[in-house]
Amino acid sequence: MWKRDIKFNNNVFYAIDTRGVAIINKEDSSHFFISYPEAAVFSVLVENNDLKKSEEMLQAVLDRSRSETNRFVNRCIEKWEDQDIIRQDG
Amino acid sequence: MANLSITTVCNKRCVYCFAYDTRIELGKTCIDNETYGKALDYLERSGLKKVRLLGGEPTLHPAFTLMASMALDRGFDIMLFTNGLMTDRVLDYLVSLPEKRLSILLNTIHPAENNRKGIRRQIEVMEKLGPVIIAGINIYSANQEYDYLLDYINKYDLKKEIRMGLAHPVLSRKNVFLHPKEYKKIGYRIALFKLEAKRYGVMLGFDCGFVPCMFPDEYFELLSGELRRAGTRCHPIIDLLVDGSFIACYPLNDLIRVKINDKLHAKELIRDFETALLLYKDIGIYPHCTSCQLFGTRCNGGCMSNRIKRYQNCQDFA
Numbered sequence: 014m015w016k017r018d019i020k021f022n023n024n025v026f027y028a029i030d031t032r033g034v035a036i037i038n039k040e041d042s043s044h045f046f047i048s049y050p051e052a053a054v055f056s057v058l059v060e061n062n063d064l065k066k067s068e069e070m071l072q073a074v075l076d077r078s079r080s081e082t083n084r085f086v087n088r089c090i091e092k093w094e095d096q097d098i099i100r101q102d103g
Numbered sequence: 104m105a106n107l108s109i110t111t112v113c114n115k116r117c118v119y120c121f122a123y124d125t126r127i128e129l130g131k132t133c134i135d136n137e138t139y140g141k142a143l144d145y146l147e148r149s150g151l152k153k154v155r156l157l158g159g160e161p162t163l164h165p166a167f168t169l170m171a172s173m174a175l176d177r178g179f180d181i182m183l184f185t186n187g188l189m190t191d192r193v194l195d196y197l198v199s200l201p202e203k204r205l206s207i208l209l210n211t212i213h214p215a216e217n218n219r220k221g222i223r224r225q226i227e228v229m230e231k232l233g234p235v236i237i238a239g240i241n242i243y244s245a246n247q248e249y250d251y252l253l254d255y256i257n258k259y260d261l262k263k264e265i266r267m268g269l270a271h272p273v274l275s276r277k278n279v280f281l282h283p284k285e286y287k288k289i290g291y292r293i294a295l296f297k298l299e300a301k302r303y304g305v306m307l308g309f310d311c312g313f314v315p316c317m318f319p320d321e322y323f324e325l326l327s328g329e330l331r332r333a334g335t336r337c338h339p340i341i342d343l344l345v346d347g348s349f350i351a352c353y354p355l356n357d358l359i360r361v362k363i364n365d366k367l368h369a370k371e372l373i374r375d376f377e378t379a380l381l382l383y384k385d386i387g388i389y390p391h392c393t394s395c396q397l398f399g400t401r402c403n404g405g406c407m408s409n410r411i412k413r414y415q416n417c418q419d420f421a
Contacts, residue, residue, distance in 0.1 A: 021417035028386050028413040032393040035385040037414065044382050046393075059417050098417075 019090060019099050021059060029056055036098060045096075050075055054089045105341045105349075105369065106155045106184070107142050109134045109170060113159040114188050115221070117210075118279040119243035119270035121353035122159065125344055133164050134345040141363050142343055143177055149369035154179040162189035168196045175204060182206045187225040198231050207236045208266055214251050229259035236261045237308070243270035243279050245288040249296045253303055265300065267293065268310035271354045271406045283388040283409055290317030297325055311337050311352075312406035314388065315397060334402030339376035341369065351376040354408035383411050 024040035033052040037044040047055055053074045061067045072082045093099040110133040111126045120126070134142075146154060154174040161167060162185055171181055183197075187209050197205065209228070212221050229236060238252045238261050252265050269289075272280040281289070297307060306328060313333040318326055339351040348360040349372060359379045361372060386393060387404025390413075398404055 023416065023418040025417045026414040027417060028410075028415070029390060030386055030393045031391045035393075035414075037382050037385075039382075042382055044385055046385055 019058065022097055022100055025098050027055070027059060038097065041097075043096075050085075051089050051092075054086050055093075058086075104153070104155060105142075105146060105149075105151060105343060106157050107134070107139070107343045108157050108159065108345055109139065109161050109167070110159040110164040111345055112163045113186075114163060115160070115186050117241070119241055119281075120278055121271065121273055123278045124273045124275050124356050125350075125353065126159070129344065129346060132345050133166075134347075136166075138345070138347040138363065139170055139173070141347065141365070143174060143179070144365065145343075145363060145367055145369070146179065147177065148367075151369060152178075152180060153182055155182040155184065157184035160186055160188065162193045167193055171196070171200075175200070180204045180206070182208065184208045184210070186210045186212075186221075187228040188221055189224075189228065194228060194231060202235050205235050207232060208239045209236050209261075210239050210241065211252065211255065213248070226259070229255060229261060233260040234262070237264050237266050238262075239266040239268065241268045241270050242289055243281055245281075245285045245292070249292070250299065253300060253305060256305055257303060263303070263305045264308050265305060266308045266310060267313075269312045269406070271312055271408045272412055273354050274357050274408065274411075276412070283405065286314065286317035291319055294319055294322035294326060297322070297329070301325070309333055311340075312409070314405045315402055316389075316395070334397065334405075337403050337405065337407050339373050339380070341372055341376070351380065351407075354406070355380075355411075358411075380407055383407060383414070386410055386413060388413070 022038065024038055026037050026039065028035045033046050033048040034055050035044070035046055054071060057067050057070050057074070061070070068082070071086060072079060075082055075085060077085065090099060108122070111122070111129050112131050112133065143154070156171070161183060164170065174181055181204060183205070185207060209225065212218050212225055214222060216222070238255050240249060240252060255261055256263060270278070270280045272278065293307065300307060309329055309332055315330060315334045318330065323330065342350050342352055343363065344350060347363040349363065350356045350360055351358060359376060361375065387398055388406060388409040392398050392404045395402070404410060
């Protein structure tokens with residue numbers, strides 16, 4: 014399982030597109046685009062509170078094993094923490 | 104360009120009114136002489152030759168004729184955005200002006216609307232000012248008809264141009280606006296209308312937010328003149344509110360405001376607004392815009408207000 018208790022920065026807004034997810038951070042006026050497959054991870058995490066359900070969805074969407082999916086998702090989370098999209102709770 | 108709103112007072116209540124937010128925020132009020140003078144200074148400083156007066160209904164400003172005369176005396180031409188429901192005094196004043204100094208964009212009432220008094224007044228205005236009038240329509244529903252505009256042009260000798268606007272959402276989303284999912288229907292209707300308009304030599308002028316993909320491919324050549332501008336027209340208009348604040352445009356009235364001062368120049372203002380809007384330029388009005396080869400080149404993705412509306416807060420599902 015990936016890191017629990019991920020909390021999205023409430024200054025961050027997103028729009029889902031066919032090519033990925035557009036992100037804007039109103040706090041520092043930064044903006045960028047997350048392409049697929051990372052965009053799929055973002056979409057699932059931001060719109061689902063149920064971690065188990067999210068895990069199942071992502072496994073299906075990414076078409077990877079459970080462990081590969083978790084590794085991939087954790088890499089995404091770490092990257093988004095660096096970009097201040099996600100703030101890790103405690 | 105810059106539109107000067109000289110009053111929030113209006114004698115109509117259009118459901119799509121793009122000034123809805125500012126009308127509620129500022130209440131019923133008019134621009135004062137000092138602010139209006141500063142606005143004319145700003146236009147002069149910026150090398151702009153035309154004063155574009157709007158409201159509310161600008162002719163309802165108690166000093167409308169004085170303000171218009173001030174602008175004319177300073178060498179500006181006037182473009183008046185009006186619903187035509189003006190007093191006889193104002194109508195007589197406008198009739199007295201040289202035709203080459205005045206243009207009127209008339210927000211027309213459909214003949215079938217339940218507003219006989221309003222329609223009658225608009226006809227009176229068209230009868231007296233026909234040659235300086237461009238008929239306009241704001242499209243807020245897929246069911247609107249446009250043929251009556253050609254009747255008006257032919258009957259009252261209006262300019263052979265129709266200004267078509269799409270009703271965009273104001274930030275509060277409290278006005279009636281046209282959702283982009285309706286655009287293709289509208290585009291088809293406009294294309295058929297263009298066939299008729301062409302017979303009379305009437306051009307269609309598209310206001311902001313029209314996008315190339317809303318029009319059927321088979322009519323591209325017919326609409327080639329109009330389509331040159333479609334997809335390109337979403338940039339800061341620079342509207343001045345009655346309280347002396349500049350905004351990018353009415354739908355984005357709350358995004359950024361700059362107070363008028365003695366040094367402001369249109370170039371800097373546009374640059375500052377465009378910088379603030381860069382944040383939202385990664386997407387278009389549709390999820391598939393970023394996959395379109397025209398996006399970012401031939402088409403900027405449509406109305407910025409519609410684009411911003413697509414963004415959701417990450418906390419919405421928390």
